[in-house]
Amino acid sequence: MENYLVNLCPVDRIKLTRFRCGNHKLPILEGRYSSDDNRRFCTLCQRNVQGNEFHYVLVGPALSEERNKYVKRYYKTRPNTLKMNQLFNTKSKKESSNLEKFVCIIMAKFG
Helix, strand or coil: CCHHHHHCCHHHHHHHHHHHCCCCCCHHHHHHHCCCHHHHECCCCCCCCECCHHHHHHHCHHHHHHHHHHCCHHHHCCCCHHHHHHHHCCCCHHHHHHHHHHHHHHHHHCC
16 A cells, blocks of 8 residues: 555545546646647646656756755655655655645646
8 A cells, every 4th residue: 555545634645646646637648638749748847848747746847946845855856757656655744745735736737
């Protein structure tokens, strides 16, 4: 069982689960159902990169201020998918809670 399922209250757990399962409106998912491939790119930073979960959680410059507040430096330094996996599977209740808050900010940007 994933640690965030145990560490978070039910409401926060649902929010984080939706993000992980792709139940959101990030460009990567919205563009999947469109014939226009440009809809899959990040709409916040104009860097012409895919607007996926990894981009918004660890590298997207448009969310750097919020990321600095909620994500530890370790995950932001030379980010990769392994670090993202570690972040989502952390045993720390505080890190899980901060991640959930950050994910809520990300999801709010995309309605």
